Amino acid sequence: MNTKVQANIAELKRILCCSSLLKHKIKKKIVRKLPLRLLYRLGILFMPYEAEMCLTSRCNLKCKMCGFRKSDRLFKMKDMDLEENKEVIKKISKFNPSVRLIGAGEPLLYKDIIPVLECLKDNGLVVTLVTNGTSLEGFAENIFNLKIYSVNISLDGTEEVHDSIRGVRGSYSQAINGLRKISELKREKGSVFPELRVNCTISNLNFECIDKFTDEIVKEDIDRLNFFHIFFTTKSAANAHNTRMNRDLKALATDDASNYKIDIATLQSNIDYIKTKYKHMNIIFQPDINGESLTRYYRNPDEDIINRERCIIPWTKMYILPDASVIPMYMCVDCALGNIKNNDATGVWDGKRFNQFRKELINRRGFSICSRCCGLFAK
Numbered sequence: 001m002n003t004k005v006q007a008n009i010a011e012l013k014r015i016l017c018c019s020s021l022l023k024h025k026i027k028k029k030i031v032r033k034l035p036l037r038l039l040y041r042l043g044i045l046f047m048p049y050e051a052e053m054c055l056t057s058r059c060n061l062k063c064k065m066c067g068f069r070k071s072d073r074l075f076k077m078k079d080m081d082l083e084e085n086k087e088v089i090k091k092i093s094k095f096n097p098s099v100r101l102i103g104a105g106e107p108l109l110y111k112d113i114i115p116v117l118e119c120l121k122d123n124g125l126v127v128t129l130v131t132n133g134t135s136l137e138g139f140a141e142n143i144f145n146l147k148i149y150s151v152n153i154s155l156d157g158t159e160e161v162h163d164s165i166r167g168v169r170g171s172y173s174q175a176i177n178g179l180r181k182i183s184e185l186k187r188e189k190g191s192v193f194p195e196l197r198v199n200c201t202i203s204n205l206n207f208e209c210i211d212k213f214t215d216e217i218v219k220e221d222i223d224r225l226n227f228f229h230i231f232f233t234t235k236s237a238a239n240a241h242n243t244r245m246n247r248d249l250k251a252l253a254t255d256d257a258s259n260y261k262i263d264i265a266t267l268q269s270n271i272d273y274i275k276t277k278y279k280h281m282n283i284i285f286q287p288d289i290n291g292e293s294l295t296r297y298y299r300n301p302d303e304d305i306i307n308r309e310r311c312i313i314p315w316t317k318m319y320i321l322p323d324a325s326v327i328p329m330y331m332c333v334d335c336a337l338g339n340i341k342n343n344d345a346t347g348v349w350d351g352k353r354f355n356q357f358r359k360e361l362i363n364r365r366g367f368s369i370c371s372r373c374c375g376l377f378a379k
């Protein structure tokens with residue numbers, strides 16, 4: 001794994017090689033610093049700088065902690081065909097957002113994934129692929145040749161733990177093979193694209209092994225390792241939200257209380273081990289919490305760790321489901337705020353339902369469902 005210095009140099013090279021990436025980074029830095037909610041009250045709404053696209057809700061894994069499987073609406077959604085997706089890409093391109101291809105399912109299972117990646121690149125967009133890695137090896141050459149910005153592979157722990165969480169034996173080794181194939185191509189051709197990241201979600205299912213997992217994964221040729229404390233919506237938070245809001249903006253509970261079973265002392269000791277032993281490596285914890293905050297995160301999940309009015313997701317990001325309907329974020333309300341297939345993308349972003357959502361969020365000073373949502377902790 002690259003040290004922090006090597007990773008920063010590689011990132012600088014990527015930025016210098018790609019003017020779209022430079023523009024995106026500058027735009028994101030500036031917009032995030034603006035008082036977006038205040039400006040919105042004054043009638044100013046910026047276009048989103050990021051779009052997350054779920055091409056499919058189909059998946060070849062059966063992850064125990066999968067939040068997407070809790071939404072019937074999502075799981076019954078049919079994929080759009082290539083031409084429809086191209087149309088959506090054309091419509092969002094006028095915002096010039098960076099695009100993350102992400103689950104509700106596994107993006108590489110979308111039948112025309114390579115033409116979609118080509119279309120995104122042809123429109124000059126900065127592209128990140130988030131994948132469970134099981135089909136990555138077969139697509140490695142295409143992905144490498146397209147010079148997309150970043151590939152993020154989700155791994156949940158050591159091989160045995162990962163395969164048990166993901167419900168499919170061999171899923172860890174498949175992901176590692178894909179990762180190695182891309183890093184081999186990068187080495188051979190002397191390229192810094194794509195950036196290779198590993199994402200690991202900490203939960204009650206793997207908190208005991210994240211130290212051993214780190215010892216193993218740092219041997220791979222990756223640019224960054226991200227640990228995410230699991231994001232979830234408790235039943236009490238979802239109920240509180242749903243009784244206060246009209247049915248139009250209802251939330252879905254994604255937590256089965258198993259996160260309360262995490263032994264905080266063990267988790268803290270593993271975090272300390274990783275931070276101390278690998279302090280020169282590019283390893284990030286999100287949120288970066290320790291001690292009392294860590295205990296509160298898992299033991300009092302309805303309590304705020306940071307101010308819930310901090311979320312700027314509905315002012316910066318659009319989350320597009322496989323049928324082109326738009327939600328603010330996957331942990332947020334389980335209702336569409338518009339659909340880009342039949343409408344103009346600006347019309348949806350600045351439409352009645354999206355604005356109703358933003359106004360509710362401001363008036364209620366954040367929702368009860370925000371307390372453990374990634375939208376609050378995103379950097």
Ligand code: SF4
Binds near residue numbers: 060061062104105132
């Ligand atoms: S890989 Fe993602 S979408 Fe598929 S089951 Fe796992 S968490 Fe759900």
Ligand code: SF4
Binds near residue numbers: 314331332367371374
């Ligand atoms: S923090 Fe709240 S408003 Fe923001 S995306 Fe999450 S649930 Fe939605």
